[in-house]
Amino acid sequence: MADRYLHFTGTAPGRFLTRRLGLPQPAPLRRWSPGTPTLDGPLLHLTAGDSTVTEELSALLAATGLDVTERVERIERPERPERPAGIVLDATAVVTPGGLAGVHAALHPVVRSLAPGGRVVVLGVRPSADDHHQAAAQQALEGFVRSLGKEIGRGATVQLLRIDPEGVAGAESTLRFLLSPRSAYISGQVIELTAAAPAPVADWAAPLAGRTALVTGAARGIGASVASVLARDGARVICLDVPQTGDELARTADALGATALPLDITADDAAQRIAAAVPDGLDVLVHNAGITRDRRLANMPADRWASVLDVNLDSVLRTTDALLAAGTVHRGGRIVATASIAGIAGNNGQTNYAASKAGIIGLVRALAPRAAADHGVTVNAVAPGFIETKMTAAVPLLIREAGRRMNSLGQGGLPVDVAETTAWFAQPASTAVNGQVVRVCGQSLLGA
Numbered sequence: 518m519a520d521r522y523l524h525f526t527g528t529a530p531g532r533f534l535t536r537r538l539g540l541p542q543p544a545p546l547r548r549w550s551p552g553t554p555t556l557d558g559p560l561l562h563l564t565a566g567d568s569t570v571t572e573e574l575s576a577l578l579a580a581t582g583l584d585v586t587e588r589v590e591r592i593e594r595p596e597r598p599e600r601p602a603g604i605v606l607d608a609t610a611v612v613t614p615g616g617l618a619g620v621h622a623a624l625h626p627v628v629r630s631l632a633p634g635g636r637v638v639v640l641g642v643r644p645s646a647d648d649h650h651q652a653a654a655q656q657a658l659e660g661f662v663r664s665l666g667k668e669i670g671r672g673a674t675v676q677l678l679r680i681d682p683e684g685v686a687g688a689e690s691t692l693r694f695l696l697s698p699r700s701a702y703i704s705g706q707v708i709e710l711t712a713a714a715p716a717p718v719a720d721w722a723a724p725l726a727g728r729t730a731l732v733t734g735a736a737r738g739i740g741a742s743v744a745s746v747l748a749r750d751g752a753r754v755i756c757l758d759v760p761q762t763g764d765e766l767a768r769t770a771d772a773l774g775a776t777a778l779p780l781d782i783t784a785d786d787a788a789q790r791i792a793a794a795v796p797d798g799l800d801v802l803v804h805n806a807g808i809t810r811d812r813r814l815a816n817m818p819a820d821r822w823a824s825v826l827d828v829n830l831d832s833v834l835r836t837t838d839a840l841l842a843a844g845t846v847h848r849g850g851r852i853v854a855t856a857s858i859a860g861i862a863g864n865n866g867q868t869n870y871a872a873s874k875a876g877i878i879g880l881v882r883a884l885a886p887r888a889a890a891d892h893g894v895t896v897n898a899v900a901p902g903f904i905e906t907k908m909t910a911a912v913p914l915l916i917r918e919a920g921r922r923m924n925s926l927g928q929g930g931l932p933v934d935v936a937e938t939t940a941w942f943a944q945p946a947s948t949a950v951n952g953q954v955v956r957v958c959g960q961s962l963l964g965a
């Protein structure tokens with residue numbers, strides 16, 4: 518079901534009417550397509566305090582090929598009225614609440630001039646467990662970023678990226694992602710990177726060349742989009758879905774030059790059959806298959822509870838454990854699981870679904886450091902919010918409208934937004950991204 522309201526507010530009468538009535542005015546979001554530049558204008562590199570990573574960060578930003586400037590004056594010169602399309606504010610040196618004044622001083626003069634659909638990435642470090650002044654200052658950045666995300670408007674997004682000052686190079690794939698249209702529906706997120714060194718990238722346009730990826734639940738919806746984006750990025754893709762999806766699965770796989778694997782992921786021998794289908798092993802494993810069987814707890818029979826927990830959580834645990842133990846997932850591999858904002862905020866009628874999705878978050882956080890240490894594999898999760906799919910088209914009109922508008926971007930996301938996030942996790946250059954749960958929800962009002 519198309520978002521007619523979004524189209525209406527994009528017309529002159531629509532803009533006039535919605536402004537007069539004080540209704541939301543969502544800005545159409547720019548997604549990535551071939552030939553799209555990462556940013557449609559200059560990138561401002563600003564610094565609060567005496568950062569120790571300035572030089573390394575400048576070199577990294579220069580390597581992205583973006584038009585980077587560290588001088589605010591340039592955009593204020595009338596002969597160069599270019600608005601910045603992105604701002605990276607290095608706040609890693611902010612170690613006291615007083616130092617936060619530097620954040621205000623850096624962003625206050627430029628935030629209004631940010632181009633529509635612009636990107637703000639604030640760089641911080643992990644709040645210290647030993648220094649409560651540093652912890653206060655760095656945690657303050659989180660509240661700052663989440664508030665700016667809510668007020669900035671015009672399709673712009675704001676994130677906090679906590680880097681390890683020893684591992685600036687590991688931030689490149691994440692900065693490229695967050696500054697680009699690929700992250701159009703992500704805002705108000707806090708992402709924390711480890712110091713792990715990234716694998717070298719031969720071609721940023723095909724980062725998954727030579728890699729094999731398996732996507733569960735890939736016949737349609739978000740999974741089909743994930744398969745398509747991974748194939749676009751160069752991966753050989755295997756699309757797994759239940760045998761009942763027959764033609765739909767075959768059509769999706771054929772269109773991508775992918776292999777169809779009809780298999781119920783809850784089958785006892787699912788991991789063995791996956792391993793048999795990829796004799797040379799796997800680089801990327803995407804657990805996307807998921808079901809809902811909504812009822813309030815008082816009305817929920819045990820079978821509705823059990824099936825949701827089995828598909829959404831147990832099968833993910835079983836296949837992940839078995840494929841890691843068998844060495845099917847290569848070193849340098851990536852596991853991406855699918856949570857949901859329902860698993861963070863909870864949802865009426867979804868005790869089973871929210872429990873399963875919260876379980877995914879627990880799995881990801883606990884397994885990530887061990888999988889990296891023992892297998893050289895990262896484990897992350899996407900947590901989609903309201904995504905325009907057949908599932909959400911079936912939601913009654915008023916609830917659907919509320920779901921669409923109750924986020925900072927005032928609209929639903931698209932399957933491709935979840936797919937781009939998965940593709941960023943999957944990149945060989947994303948070794949430092951581990952144990953993260955990234956919400957693709959336009960900064961939904963539900964949950965953190």
Ligand code: NAD
Nearest residue numbers: 734736738739758759781782805806807855857901904906
């Ligand atoms: P969808 O129902 O369109 O697609 C899910 C796919 O998983 C289907 O093709 C289905 O056949 C497959 N599947 C179900 N059980 C399976 C099994 N036992 N083995 C193998 N495949 C199985 O759903 P979607 O909207 O594309 O959602 C994809 C994922 O994203 C799910 O995990 C869902 O919970 C999650 N999610 C979706 C939204 C949203 O707004 N659409 C929001 C949050 C989370």
